Amino acid sequence: MKTTIVTTTINVPVMLEKYARNARDYGHRDVNFIVIGDRKTPAEARTCCDDVTRNYLPCEYLDLGEQKSYLAELPELWEYLPVDSIQRRNVGLMKAWADGADVVITIDDDNFLSNQDFVGAHGLAGQRATLALIESTSGWYNVCAALEEQSGAPFYHRGYPMEQRWHEHEDFATTAVRETRVAVNAGFWLDDPDIDALTRMYRQPVVTGMRPGVPQRFGLEPGTWSPFNSQNTAIARDVMPAYFVSPYIGRYDDIWPSYVVVRIAEHLREVVAYGDPIVRQKRNAHNLWRDLDHERFGMQETTNLCAALRGIRLTGTNYHECFGQIAAALPETWTEGAKWTDAMRASRQGFLNGLRIWHLSFDRLGVSSVQALAREVNSGGPVAVGSEQPITVLR
Numbered sequence: 001m002k003t004t005i006v007t008t009t010i011n012v013p014v015m016l017e018k019y020a021r022n023a024r025d026y027g028h029r030d031v032n033f034i035v036i037g038d039r040k041t042p043a044e045a046r047t048c049c050d051d052v053t054r055n056y057l058p059c060e061y062l063d064l065g066e067q068k069s070y071l072a073e074l075p076e077l078w079e080y081l082p083v084d085s086i087q088r089r090n091v092g093l094m095k096a097w098a099d100g101a102d103v104v105i106t107i108d109d110d111n112f113l114s115n116q117d118f119v120g121a122h123g124l125a126g127q128r129a130t131l132a133l134i135e136s137t138s139g140w141y142n143v144c145a146a147l148e149e150q151s152g153a154p155f156y157h158r159g160y161p162m163e164q165r166w167h168e169h170e171d172f173a174t175t176a177v178r179e180t181r182v183a184v185n186a187g188f189w190l191d192d193p194d195i196d197a198l199t200r201m202y203r204q205p206v207v208t209g210m211r212p213g214v215p216q217r218f219g220l221e222p223g224t225w226s227p228f229n230s231q232n233t234a235i236a237r238d239v240m241p242a243y244f245v246s247p248y249i250g251r252y253d254d255i256w257p258s259y260v261v262v263r264i265a266e267h268l269r270e271v272v273a274y275g276d277p278i279v280r281q282k283r284n285a286h287n288l289w290r291d292l293d294h295e296r297f298g299m300q301e302t303t304n305l306c307a308a309l310r311g312i313r314l315t316g317t318n319y320h321e322c323f324g325q326i327a328a329a330l331p332e333t334w335t336e337g338a339k340w341t342d343a344m345r346a347s348r349q350g351f352l353n354g355l356r357i358w359h360l361s362f363d364r365l366g367v368s369s370v371q372a373l374a375r376e377v378n379s380g381g382p383v384a385v386g387s388e389q390p391i392t393v394l395r
Contacts, residue, residue: 001103002030003119004096008089009109010040012048018113020056026117032099033059034092036067039083067091074361080247080354087247089230090358097240098365102126104240108231111279114190121277124217125185126236130177131273135221137172140164143226143274144195146214147188150206158196158295159227159255161303180219183239183270183319184261187232189281194229196299197251197291210275217275222266225306230254232279239265241367242323244358248350251291252298256351259306264322267314297347308334320359320367327355 005019013035023031035049045061052059062070064083070091071078081088089106096104103125105118134141144157145168156165193207210216220226230253235243242264245253262272312329316322331352336345 001123002032002101003028003103003105003123004032004034004099004101005105005107005119006034006036006089006092006096007107007109008036008038008086008092009045010038011109012042012044013109014048015109015112016048016052016059017056019107019118020052020059022113022117023119024056026120028119029057031057031119033057034096035059035061036088036092037061037063038085038088039064062091062095070095074364076357077361080357082247085247087245087253089245093235093240093243093245094361094365097237102237103234104237105232105234106230107279108281110282110284111189111231112282114278114280116277118277118279122185122187122234124182124273125234126182126238128179128181129273130179131182131271132175132177132215132218133180133221133271134173134175134218134224136224138164138167138170139224140171141173141220141224141226142168143186143220144193146211146218146274147193147207148209148211150208153203153205155193155195155199155203155205157227158194158229159252159258159298159302161306162299163303175218176221181270182219182273183236183265183268184228184258184272185217185234186228186272186274187234187277187279188275189232189279192281192283194231194281196295197286197288198295198299201288201292209278215275217273219271219273222269222271225259225262225266226272226274227255227262228258228272228274231281232277235261239319241359241362242319244354246351246354248354249298249347250294250296252295252302255298255302256305259302259309260323260326260355261319263309263312263326264314264316264319267316267322268319297344301344301348304337305334320362323355324359327352327359330355 016033037045049059049061068078093104105122142156142160144155190207193205230245242261243257245257249256311333312326314322314325316325
């Protein structure tokens with residue numbers, strides 16, 4: 001099984017040596033790295049990647065010029081992605097898929113390994129497994145409730161709807177153990193968890209581990225939702241065409257795409273798993289007021305977006321087909337508010353444009369033809385592949 005680890009960086013990615021050594025020490029050979037640079041990335045980043053290749057495992061570095069060359073046949077995607085944005089991660093995700101990765105692990109450059117088989121633990125993505133699955137009567141579950149905070153304070157995953165917080169006493173959650181397919185494996189974090197800026201301003205939680213009695217890994221039943229992020233997260237190959245990190249929605253760039261995947265997984269009766277492997281996050285310096293500015297639209301609109309996603313009728317048999325249905329239907333089911341600002345309208349349109357561009361890009365890479373051929377082989381008859389649709393790029 002081929003595993004590709006993808007990250008963006010504006011630093012020298014020195015942590016990759018430990019990831020590569022960890023993979024090698026646990027006997028993983030079919031592993032490679034893709035590092036996406038930007039204008040601020042120092043030249044030493046390429047040297048670092050070359051050292052990882054020479055000493056451990058293949059590590060490919062793409063600067064902006066190489067990214068543009070790679071996307072030469074996908075000009076809409078190149079024009080859509082701005083420079084100096086962490087969302088250039090999409091180039092690495094797409095390249096990993098095109099190069100044949102069975103599992104794509106996306107990490108941040110401030111994620112540091114704990115003493116675990118990192119690649120092996122994330123290998124659950126795309127596999128069937130027997131898991132403890134939590135189902136909530138509200139349709140929501142705070143996965144961070146599984147983590148032990150040093151002072152015992154509760155906290156929520158970044159992107160968890162504001163309207164759903166602090167209502168656990170009104171909810172009823174049950175846990176059952178059964179076999180299911182895992183679409184995404186979302187690892188957790190020690191020390192500094194992934195929370196929103198508003199919480200971080202008045203509380204600085206420190207995670208010490210999983211709470212006693214909580215399984216090291218669990219999932220949510222289809223119909224019970226929680227977000228996942230783009231750090232320490234493994235995505236199965238067939239899910240990749242449905243996972244697009246948008247540069248136009250601030251710090252909800254990875255959160256809203258997670259809800260799109262959760263909606264499709266619900267339809268296909270698959271799950272997102274949470275827990276192992278756990279990394280130690282030494283968070284890069286942030287301006288919390290700026291982070292809050294970049295979270296306000298997402299905080300305000302997540303509940304409406306998720307209601308719109310839940311209202312879309314899906315009939316597709318795979319993630320690519322269902323993603324196309326969401327991209328087509330979401331402009332009608334998720335509408336602008338009467339008091340929206342021009343900036344909010346632009347963010348919404350940018351997100352919607354990105355969904356269409358990502359779907360079209362995978363069509364051009366041949367994902368529809370590949371999946372249609374697989375269905376034809378399984379069913380014994382031809383299956384028609386949908387035609388491409390025109391797109392509008394937000395500039």
